[in-house]
Amino acid sequence: MFSTGIILAVTVAIFHIDLSNANLMGGLVMLLAGSLSFIGVGVMGSVLPLLFPERGSQMTHVIIAVLLLISGVYYPVEVLPLALQKMSVYSPATYVLDGTRRALLEGTSTLQLWGYIWPTLLMGVVAIPLGLWVFGLAERYAKRTGKLHRNG
Template sequence: MKKALAFLRRDFLIETSYRFNFLLSLAGMLFSVLIFYFAGRIVDPSYVSDTADDYFSFALVGMAMAMYLRAGLGSFAESVREEQMMGTLEAMMATPTSLSTIVLSSAIWRFLFTSLSVLAYLLVGAAFGVSFAGANIPAALLLMALTVLAYASLGIVSASFIVVFKRGDPVNWVVSSLSILLGGVFFPYSVLPGWMQFFSRLLPMTWSLDGIRSALLKGSGFSSLWREFLALAAIAAVLVPLSLGLFSLAVRHARRTGSLVKY
């Protein structure tokens, strides 16, 4: 726990030292919300009526959860790559701290910052008229946790590629592209051809957004969202041990070949 808090403090101090970049992030968030706010005025609400009252609220939740997608897929690989490039990975590996602890602890700040950003997105959306009055917060939070677990597992697989190959990670690109295209982030997957809808059902994002939109915007509870919970739990149950196993293999390979600190 002390090591994790030390990493969190380090990353917090680094992030807050670049205040202008933080302000640019806030401005970018506001512009994104405005784009979909005005786009929502020309989109027929009937297209998204299953999980939202209008397109703006539909897209707002999609944008917010896409941030967890990026954090889950990129945080672990980025932490490995940053430590390699800065030359600090070798020094940390000389300590009793394991590489797994280093990678996992380095991602804590990114997930915390992403959670705050998601909250900011939803608050800005509320200021523009999105109603969360009847939201089922416990159901939404549990679905978010399962979503983060699923995509963090894929992020660990992504980090495994970075440990071995240094560059050219296909996992991040493929999963993020397919999730944005097929997962219902900016448009309902029901508009896709039937064969594409089949593949969309294999993605955590599809189940996540269906459930979280219903919980936040329709007030749906656990009893009506059991399919989404079951699907995300099953995906996480498969991906968590698989990702940890692959990462362990990647680290052993890098140690054996002496390439762990090369970049």
């Protein structure tokens, strides 16, 4: 969170962004809610290097790139092909980006951000246990097949 604050401050200073109407608390709530949903996604992504030691970490970069593509980081979701627009509904980054933008740039109240907060919380409630379960399965598989090597 500290580094996010530093990046925000530097960005505001360089680009002269007017944050006088910004809802900083709403932006913080969005980031915290979004962090919960990304924990589960991260745990599931951590399975790839476990299962594929040579190429697993590169595979996680592909997942990140797809999430960023469908979430509106590179282009607004509205200009993406219809199939990608439908996929964006399942990405927590879509809600975090839209909610944080509304809070910081438009000053949307925290209560009005609820439409962006609850999907990220729901995704977190589902993704964290699912991620732990998937990781457990992958760990047992890796042990059974000898993919886990111990050093030392």
